Amino acid sequence: MVLVTQVPVAVAKAYSPGHITGFFSTPDPHISTTDPKFLGSMGAGFSINKGITSTVKVFSSNEKNYEIRLNGIPNFELKVSNFVVASYMQLIREPVYLSIEHESELPIGYGLGSSGSAALSLSYALNEALKTNLTKVQAAQIAHNGDIACRTGLGTVISEFTGGFELRLKVGGPGIGQVIKSELSTDWCVIVLCLEPIKTELWLDKSVTNENKHSLNLLGRKMVHDLYQNQNVGSFLEMSYQFAREYHLDEGKCQNPINLLQAEGIKASVALFGHTLFTLTERDKVRRIVKLLEQFKGQLLVCGVDNLGARLIRRND
Known part of the structure; x- marks a missing residue:
């Protein structure tokens, strides 16, 4: 039985934006390192101003333990969050009980970077609440390591750490x-x-075993080079759609809405990885695009780009 005090000895809250990946390239097969800090992907995408806020409350206790809630509901299957908590438990000596709350504005499993966002905001909040004195980079590396270990993302955490429209x-x-x-x-x-929704790990596993992996990686690297030469939103959307076609993600559920937008001269693509259509557009075109997409069943989100990246938003001890 875990005995805890009724009043938290520390509280901290942090936020991480969600993220959409347009295209990517995985490491060369000859890379032999097992250190997850050196693993990940090249690619491009952007952070959105809907994300996950994580609140950590620390209680004195007679043994180490924790609970995690997602939008108020106990959830013991958040693999990356469990990884992050375990990493911090190893950094502290005193027994504590952690009450962790993830508040998500993101639909889970749709390629919007929710696992990375939960891990990154949680790592920042734990670092502050437990006074582990890690730098922002070190705290972010723990989240990245969890994303890699759980196969829920490759370049998501570094992207959400950075914010904005990024080229890796x-x-x-x-x-x-x-x-x-x-x-x-x-x-x-x-x-x-x-x-x-799509389970990211299933698509990552598919990309590893896919006989076209080499050509997809070459395409991803070429796109990184080409976007570096011409960094604009239109080029990114065109490349992203080309990459999604190579994965056949433009087929199935996303096919009709993408075809409709393209018939109207609107560039769009598919988030990696989810049955999720996205576009970046000027504000004066939003109403028209929303009206076109409202006929399709699904959850429609309109948001902006988060240029700040993950950050601590409250400390209290």
Whole structure:
């Protein structure tokens, strides 16, 4: 039986944006490192201003233990969050009981970076509440390591750590990977149509065993190079759609809405990985695009780009 005090000895809260990946390339097979900080992906995408807020309350206790809730409901299957908590439990000596609350604005499983967002915001909040004195980069690396270990993402955490419209030029987690960040103005809006969830690990496993993996990686690297030469939203959307077609993600549930938008001259693509259509557009075109997509069953989100990246938003001890 775990005995805890009724009043928390520390409280901390942190936020991480969600993220949409347009295309990516995994490491070369000859890379032999098992250190997850040096693993990940190159690619491009952008952070959105809907994400996950994590609140950590620390209680004195007679043994180490914790609970995690997602939108108020106990959830013991959040693999990456469990990984992050276990990492911090190893850093402290005193027994504590942690009450953890994830508040998500993101639909889970639709390619919007929810696992990375939960891990990153939780790591920042734990670092503050437990006074482990890690740097922001070190705290972000724990989240990245969890995303890699649980096969829920490759470049998500470093992207959400950075914020904005990002181009990942070198594989690795925060502090290791090389990222070019562009801040998009509030004139840009993100429109997302979530149609059906996908388990990211299944698609990552498919990409590893896919006989076309080599050609997909070559395509992803070429796109990184090409976008580096011409960093604009239109080029990114075109490349992302081309990459989604190679994965056949433009077929099935996303096919009809994408075809409709393209018939109207609107560039759109599919989030990696989810049956989720997205586009970046100027604010004055939002109403027209929303009206076109409202006929399809699914969850329609309109949001902006988060240029700040993950951050601590409350401390109290």
